[in-house]
Amino acid sequence: MTHSAIRELLKVTEQPGCISFAGGLPSPDAFPLDEVAEVTQRILRDSGTRALQYGPTEGYRPLRAWIAEHYAPPDVTLSAENVLITTGSQQGLDLLGKIFLDPGDVVGVESPTYLAALQAWTAYEVEFAPIPSDHNGMQTSRLNSVWSLSLKFIYCQPNFQNPTGVTLTLSRREKLVAATAQRGIPIIEDDPYHALRFDGEHLPTLLSLAGRRQGGDGYAGHVIALGTFSKILSPGIRVGWIIAPEAVIHKLTLAKQGVDLHTAMLNQMIAYEMAHTGLIEQHIPAIIQMYRERRDAMLAALATHFPASVRWTMPQGGMFVWVYLPEQVDAASLLETSLEEQPEGPGPVAFVPGGPFHTQGGANTLRLNFSHSDIPTIHEGISRLGLALKKHLAVPALS
Numbered sequence: 001m002t003h004s005a006i007r008e009l010l011k012v013t014e015q016p017g018c019i020s021f022a023g024g025l026p027s028p029d030a031f032p033l034d035e036v037a038e039v040t041q042r043i044l045r046d047s048g049t050r051a052l053q054y055g056p057t058e059g060y061r062p063l064r065a066w067i068a069e070h071y072a073p074p075d076v077t078l079s080a081e082n083v084l085i086t087t088g089s090q091q092g093l094d095l096l097g098k099i100f101l102d103p104g105d106v107v108g109v110e111s112p113t114y115l116a117a118l119q120a121w122t123a124y125e126v127e128f129a130p131i132p133s134d135h136n137g138m139q140t141s142r143l144n145s146v147w148s149l150s151l152k153f154i155y156c157q158p159n160f161q162n163p164t165g166v167t168l169t170l171s172r173r174e175k176l177v178a179a180t181a182q183r184g185i186p187i188i189e190d191d192p193y194h195a196l197r198f199d200g201e202h203l204p205t206l207l208s209l210a211g212r213r214q215g216g217d218g219y220a221g222h223v224i225a226l227g228t229f230s231k232i233l234s235p236g237i238r239v240g241w242i243i244a245p246e247a248v249i250h251k252l253t254l255a256k257q258g259v260d261l262h263t264a265m266l267n268q269m270i271a272y273e274m275a276h277t278g279l280i281e282q283h284i285p286a287i288i289q290m291y292r293e294r295r296d297a298m299l300a301a302l303a304t305h306f307p308a309s310v311r312w313t314m315p316q317g318g319m320f321v322w323v324y325l326p327e328q329v330d331a332a333s334l335l336e337t338s339l340e341e342q343p344e345g346p347g348p349v350a351f352v353p354g355g356p357f358h359t360q361g362g363a364n365t366l367r368l369n370f371s372h373s374d375i376p377t378i379h380e381g382i383s384r385l386g387l388a389l390k391k392h393l394a395v396p397a398l399s
């Protein structure tokens, strides 16, 4: 494990006056506070002793059954036995590492990919095989370069990927599923932003395409799927899940027993009540509308304040825009410029430089979060960042 210099730098974002597009935080305005308060009181009143007691490692059974039913695609048959409740999907990533990965193993990842997945699996001393992505997601035409590496699995976020915001096209999804099925390589499908689509139609998940390929005959487990309530309800309650074959769930359960015994019962019961009564579903359109407006504000501000030499992605959902600076510009040193406090200056603004999301390269990229800031803050922050960028571009790079 390594210490992150960027995390240290980003501590500045806690100071008043700093605008931060760095975190991956949902908007606090997106939390259904009244509903959660009401549901929590009801749980404590009616089933309080259960909610405050230890529970099974696999998770609260009604929640497992609800997830199995709700997330089973048409061609895949799932039961509660295929679901493990985890303390956020981040724990799911780590548990999968615990049971699948040995030192020296190779994991195929989109490049760039979710930083904390790289962090979680680096601890198991693995190598990463980067598969480049573009505005249509993982470039499946580049998969040929990784087959010789005997991959343990391929990790993929098909929707509104963290960090780029891009979505894997249907034809690439089909190619990825077919090519890995042929070679017997599992896919880890991580889909935390699935419900947060602002434009266009939902595309079939990799889990669903694998089921269709197999001809609707149960669940073969070629795709292991991760989900979470973090982006549609609350990240603070830490409730996520893994969908996997029973034998894998059994191993994951043993691994989880050594970590935290089980996910908090009260939180699982809150998630279940909010989910099965339809309260989450009713709440999602309001989140989508808020985030769509914020995404539009960020794209408009980028077009206004950023130089023509800079490009960025146009996400159809999720929480992030990904920016490509000119090749020679180092986003980490731009961050230093943009965090500098100047007496008469516009004030600091933070983002995450893109390098650490790559296994190599990517120094000229950066990630911007649009879900957490309101629209005036987005305009102000992108205007400040545009100024910092112009200042940075005006200074000749040291060679």
Ligand SMILES: Cc1ncc(COP(=O)(O)O)c(C=O)c1O
Pocket (backbone or CB within 6 Å): 024, 087, 088, 089, 090, 091, 114, 157, 162, 190, 192, 227, 228, 229, 230, 235, 239, 240
């Ligand atoms: C791609 C991806 N996977 C997993 C997670 C972890 O989410 P949580 O542990 O809150 O469920 C995140 C959070 O930002 C994410 O972006």
